[in-house]
Amino acid sequence: MPRQTVTTTEARPPIVALCGSTRHWDALAEANLYETAAGRIVLAPGCNLRQPHPLWADPNRAGRLKQQLGELHRRKIDLADEVLVVNPDGYIGDSTRSEIDYAQSLGKPVRYTHTPDTTRYTADVVVLTPDGRVLLIERDWPPYEGAWALPGGHVDPGESSREAAARELDEETGLHVTVGDLRPIGTWDKPGRDPRGRYSTDAYLAVVPADTQITAHGDARTARWWPLNHLPDRLAFDHADILNTAVAPSS
Missing domain, CATH: 3.40.50.450 (Rossmann fold)
Known part of the structure; x- marks a missing residue:
């Protein structure tokens, strides 16, 4: 037929x-x-x-x-x-x-579905160990795809930046800390710091044992402990400035 x-x-x-x-x-x-x-x-x-x-x-x-x-x-x-x-x-x-x-x-x-905010809010975490290492992730998405960065991400509706920092750290590296473990470092909101538009980030510091295990998840392609005296040539965004502020001696 x-x-x-x-x-x-x-x-x-x-x-x-x-x-x-x-x-x-x-x-x-x-x-x-x-x-x-x-x-x-x-x-x-x-x-x-x-x-x-x-x-x-x-x-x-x-x-x-x-x-x-x-x-x-x-x-x-x-x-x-x-x-x-x-x-x-x-x-x-x-x-x-x-x-x-x-x-x-x-x-x-x-x-x-909703008009994007003029300013977007994020949280980043500097995680240090007593033996002088810092936790960095390799970004899996643009901008700065493939570059090393601090763990962090967007603040979800209904949560504080400190809560977002703890959540993003867990999601990207499998490292769980409480909000009480996070000490504020400062806020970075200079125009042009992010090529996607206006972003303001709250940065936090956490110190964990030297043998702490990590596993890359979520937006992280890989996660790795880096010696502070042997860092990648360049970090994404203004994360080098955030890291330098975190490790600077207290006045």
């Missing part, structure tokens, strides 16, 4: 790719619902590595899957007519910012 070809005169519905942090998984699902109800084809993240699952229970497999999902989502952006950024309270993380930059490089229209 000959194969029949079905034709239609109806225009294809617009395709929208959802971008946003999986920490806002419920908000992504809600955006998917509303965009679908509005008659759009929705391409959304399909895995939430923050939720336990046998597919990514092994850390090595989780790392490989994270890279695979990142590339897969860029292919979704390739297919989409536009991008919708799901950013409750204006929050945009590093991986989402990278996806926005990619979409804009392709000329894709980008809209937001």
